[in-house]
Amino acid sequence: MTYPTQPTSSHFVNGAYLEDAAGAALPVIYPATGQVIATLHEATPAVIEAALIAARDAQAEWAAMSGTERGRILRRAADIMRDRNRELSILETYDTGKPLQETLVADATSGADALEYFGGLAASLTGEHIPLGGGNWAYTVRQPLGVCVGIGAWNYPTQIACWKGAPALACGNAMVFKPSETTPLCALKVAEILHEAGLPAGLFNVVQGAGDVGRALVTDARVDKVSLTGSVPTGRKVYAAAAAGMKHVTMELGGKSPLVIFDDADLDDAVGGAILGNFYSSGQVCSNGTRVFVQKGIKQAFLTRLAERLADAKIGDPMDEQVSFGPMVSEGQLGIVERYIAKGIEEGARLVTGGKRLDGQGYYIEPTVFADVTDEMVIAREEIFGPVMCVLDFEAEAEVLTRANDTEYGLAAGVFTRDLTRAHRMVAGFQAGTCFINSYNDAPVEVPFGGVKASGVGRENSKAAIEHYSQLKSVFVRMDRVEAPF
Ligand SMILES: NC(=O)c1ccc[n+]([C@@H]2O[C@H](COP(=O)([O-])OP(=O)(O)OC[C@H]3O[C@@H](n4cnc5c(N)ncnc54)[C@H](O)[C@@H]3O)[C@@H](O)[C@H]2O)c1
Numbered sequence: 382m383t384y385p386t387q388p389t390s391s392h393f394v395n396g397a398y399l400e401d402a403a404g405a406a407l408p409v410i411y412p413a414t415g416q417v418i419a420t421l422h423e424a425t426p427a428v429i430e431a432a433l434i435a436a437r438d439a440q441a442e443w444a445a446m447s448g449t450e451r452g453r454i455l456r457r458a459a460d461i462m463r464d465r466n467r468e469l470s471i472l473e474t475y476d477t478g479k480p481l482q483e484t485l486v487a488d489a490t491s492g493a494d495a496l497e498y499f500g501g502l503a504a505s506l507t508g509e510h511i512p513l514g515g516g517n518w519a520y521t522v523r524q525p526l527g528v529c530v531g532i533g534a535w536n537y538p539t540q541i542a543c544w545k546g547a548p549a550l551a552c553g554n555a556m557v558f559k560p561s562e563t564t565p566l567c568a569l570k571v572a573e574i575l576h577e578a579g580l581p582a583g584l585f586n587v588v589q590g591a592g593d594v595g596r597a598l599v600t601d602a603r604v605d606k607v608s609l610t611g612s613v614p615t616g617r618k619v620y621a622a623a624a625a626g627m628k629h630v631t632m633e634l635g636g637k638s639p640l641v642i643f644d645d646a647d648l649d650d651a652v653g654g655a656i657l658g659n660f661y662s663s664g665q666v667c668s669n670g671t672r673v674f675v676q677k678g679i680k681q682a683f684l685t686r687l688a689e690r691l692a693d694a695k696i697g698d699p700m701d702e703q704v705s706f707g708p709m710v711s712e713g714q715l716g717i718v719e720r721y722i723a724k725g726i727e728e729g730a731r732l733v734t735g736g737k738r739l740d741g742q743g744y745y746i747e748p749t750v751f752a753d754v755t756d757e758m759v760i761a762r763e764e765i766f767g768p769v770m771c772v773l774d775f776e777a778e779a780e781v782l783t784r785a786n787d788t789e790y791g792l793a794a795g796v797f798t799r800d801l802t803r804a805h806r807m808v809a810g811f812q813a814g815t816c817f818i819n820s821y822n823d824a825p826v827e828v829p830f831g832g833v834k835a836s837g838v839g840r841e842n843s844k845a846a847i848e849h850y851s852q853l854k855s856v857f858v859r860m861d862r863v864e865a866p867f
């Protein structure tokens with residue numbers, strides 16, 4: 382099979398594609414068919430070295446440019462991404478298996494938003510003037526960190542590359558980005574477009590590989606910051622390795638987020654929110670509200686309406702724009718989901734719908750709903766990262782808040798109710814970095830995104846991301862005489 386936007390080599394280093402066939406073969410598998418659609422190579426030490434040298438060499442000159450000049454290049458890249466949205470969306474679908482219906486609106490478009498937003502902010506990155514006693518004063522200078530390493534998960538390869546690359550570059554840093562080994566294609570296109578927009582060589586490099594390549598980058602003394610999107614176990618390792626080198630970090634990790642539906646909620650909106658928070662991208666979304674707490678009074682109505690709406694899901698060829706539900710990203714991820722479904726059945730949860738792998742090629746599994754799930758069940762405690770919704774009953778607000786927070790994770794949380802006072806009370810009590818009222822999984826670039834507890838450190842998007850890709854230099858200026866003791 383060929384696809385229209387095939388990158389020409391495995392890596393993108395110092396402004397150009399780069400190949401080193403000595404690296405281990407990295408097959409790219411189209412999840413809808415299981416076919417190998419390309420074979421790339423993992424980065425060798427020579428490729429990693431070339432990327433780090435290029436980044437180091439290019440960064441100082443980039444930082445010396447005005448924010449206006451840097452921002453113009455990022456905004457040009459955003460325009461190119463929008464112009465090529467369909468082509469990039471098709472590539473995202475080949476990389477991930479997500480339906481084209483989704484990728485056309487959620488991936489390159491979100492990446493372009495990040496490039497445009499941080500491109501717009503670049504010229505406004507300033508320090509402050511601090512008046513002090515005796516006519517003295519101080520000022521601060523906002524400076525880049527240097528070389529940033531970005532490491533991506535496989536569920537949103539274009540978006541993750543842009544959510545990390547755009548703020549890093551806006552602040553005057555260089556980046557070496559390692560995509561997930563499962564979805565290596567899209568970040569190469571991001572690099573290509575950035576350079577087409579005028580980004581000087583060496584500032585956004587892409588190197589392929591798995592954990593070993595990530596580890597080599599994270600532990601390199603020339604690297605100043607590491608931003609990981611991935612699972613909590615990987616996050617613990619990467620955070621520890623970065624800490625050993627006293628590097629800055631952003632950790633965007635996993636979750637098992639609660640979605641609380643009170644009996645006064647608009648039923649269709651609540652069902653819609655639960656669908657978006659469990660089945661979009663075949664459930665492979667970090668912030669998903671997979672523990673759906675439904676107040677007892679509307680439990681049956683909720684489950685009935687949910688089953689009706691799920692019957693409308695169109696499962697099939699993700700390139701067909703009518704299809705709304707695609708395959709899992711890989712055979713491995715499909716196996717993980719199947720094992721959790723078996724565990725749920727074994728634990729006594731009630732399978733309301735779904736649960737089966739689809740016959741035929743590709744890594745398809747039905748959207749699955751368990752009801753009568755209890756807090757201690759494994760399916761209610763561990764991140765499944767697939768289309769498995771757990772519905773739990775509750776009676777009272779205080780009770781459900783305690784149960785919602787009873788998890789090591791803290792990425793997101795949502796509440797559906799017509800009582801807005803109660804909604805804000807719930808949100809005030811949620812231990813989560815990103816909350817939703819009568820909605821779920823919105824992630825506009827203007828709003829900080831990230832987790833608390835084991836779900837992460839730092840924030841992506843919004844002005845908050847600037848704090849995580851820059852540092853302040855403080856300068857004290859004495860206007861009066863220097864008083865010394867001798
Ligand atoms: N919070 C967020 O914004 C967010 C977004 C998307 C996905 N996620 C999370 O990502 C996970 C799914 O993605 P995944 O399976 O690719 O995660 P993963 O943790 O297996 O891998 C993530 C990345 O880390 C790399 N890696 C693995 N070991 C490493 C090491 N020792 N040093 C450096 N790099 C290493 C991998 O090669 C990959 O690129 C889920 O837990 C999901 O919740 C979080």
Ligand SMILES: C[N+](C)(C)CCCC=O
Pocket residue numbers: 536537665666667668822823824
């Ligand atoms: C934009 N979404 C859909 C909330 C995805 C954010 C990244 C998490 O997987």
